[in-house]
Amino acid sequence: MACSAAVSSDSTRSFHCNNFLDSVDRYLETRIDREQNAVIMRGHRTLVRPYPIALEWPVRWVEEAPSPEECRAIVWRDLGLKSDALLGIGVDRLDYTKGVEERLLAVERLLESHPEFQGRFSFAQLAAPSRTKIERYRELNHVIEQLAARINERFGGNGYRPIILLRAHHEPPSVFRFYRAADVCYVSSLHDGMNLVAKEFVAARTDLKGVLVLSEFTGAARELTEALIVNPYDLEGSSNALAVALTMPEEEQQDRMRSMRSILVQFNVYRWAGRMLVDAARLRNQERVAGRLAERSSTGVSV
Numbered sequence: 001m002a003c004s005a006a007v008s009s010d011s012t013r014s015f016h017c018n019n020f021l022d023s024v025d026r027y028l029e030t031r032i033d034r035e036q037n038a039v040i041m042r043g044h045r046t047l048v049r050p051y052p053i054a055l056e057w058p059v060r061w062v063e064e065a066p067s068p069e070e071c072r073a074i075v076w077r078d079l080g081l082k083s084d085a086l087l088g089i090g091v092d093r094l095d096y097t098k099g100v101e102e103r104l105l106a107v108e109r110l111l112e113s114h115p116e117f118q119g120r121f122s123f124a125q126l127a128a129p130s131r132t133k134i135e136r137y138r139e140l141n142h143v144i145e146q147l148a149a150r151i152n153e154r155f156g157g158n159g160y161r162p163i164i165l166l167r168a169h170h171e172p173p174s175v176f177r178f179y180r181a182a183d184v185c186y187v188s189s190l191h192d193g194m195n196l197v198a199k200e201f202v203a204a205r206t207d208l209k210g211v212l213v214l215s216e217f218t219g220a221a222r223e224l225t226e227a228l229i230v231n232p233y234d235l236e237g238s239s240n241a242l243a244v245a246l247t248m249p250e251e252e253q254q255d256r257m258r259s260m261r262s263i264l265v266q267f268n269v270y271r272w273a274g275r276m277l278v279d280a281a282r283l284r285n286q287e288r289v290a291g292r293l294a295e296r297s298s299t300g301v302s303v
Helices: 010-027 060-064 068-079 100-113 135-155 172-181 196-204 235-246 250-266 269-298
Strands: 031-033 038-041 044-048 086-093 121-128 163-166 184-187 211-215 228-230
Touching (some): 010 031, 010 044, 060 172, 060 196, 068 086, 068 172, 086 100, 086 196, 086 235, 100 135, 121 135, 135 163, 172 196, 184 196, 196 211, 211 235, 228 235
Parallel strands (some): 086 184, 121 163, 184 211
Antiparallel strands (some): 031 038, 038 044
């Protein structure tokens, strides 16, 4: 069998695979084959391999969605935005690894250092409640609510909300309307194996518009290199990237989006699944051959 890791880049893949092998070695009575990156237990061999997860292509939610122009009109109406408003979005579970607090602080810093966006730029955070029975997650939820309220009190007014916190589970058709409507998507994860939100945003932009601001701590940052890559802990750098995204010429947006979409087309979920199935079939065949050789050896037949 093969064990998959949903990560990207050679160094990151190696790190996670080695970490898995070290954990198995530490806690289970097994033999570790470091040369083949395999775990041998009770006569069974498990290969440990990285398989960066991907999206289906074409994405059915995109094909079923209204046009980007219609999506923009719907979202603008639902959020009560002015016609010349600029919209950023984040889509996450309320999890401390997603960097939602750092994301909102970066928006606050953007409004501080670039007053031209005050009254015009809003950031909609689609935040699905997560593990609400755990104290740490309840505390995070409270912190995010307080932070959003503080930023809105500081910069909002006359119907303008810089932070639009949408604390609810959103079905894919709704999420993809936001993807297709927004000017920028900010993925600020502090630690993430891949992060499919980044890939979904790129897949949604059939109009080749919009800018992806992406945390360097996501696996997706190793594939979607035409995004604006940031360290989410660096609020100054992140806010500057948001400013660049909001003022990026349409031609550059199209060039970046076209390049990232080509990656998603080439490395889609079917290729991801196919690689695993091919590797699993190859391993099973190798084990079958090894079993026959062992059987012949035990009967004294030379091979």
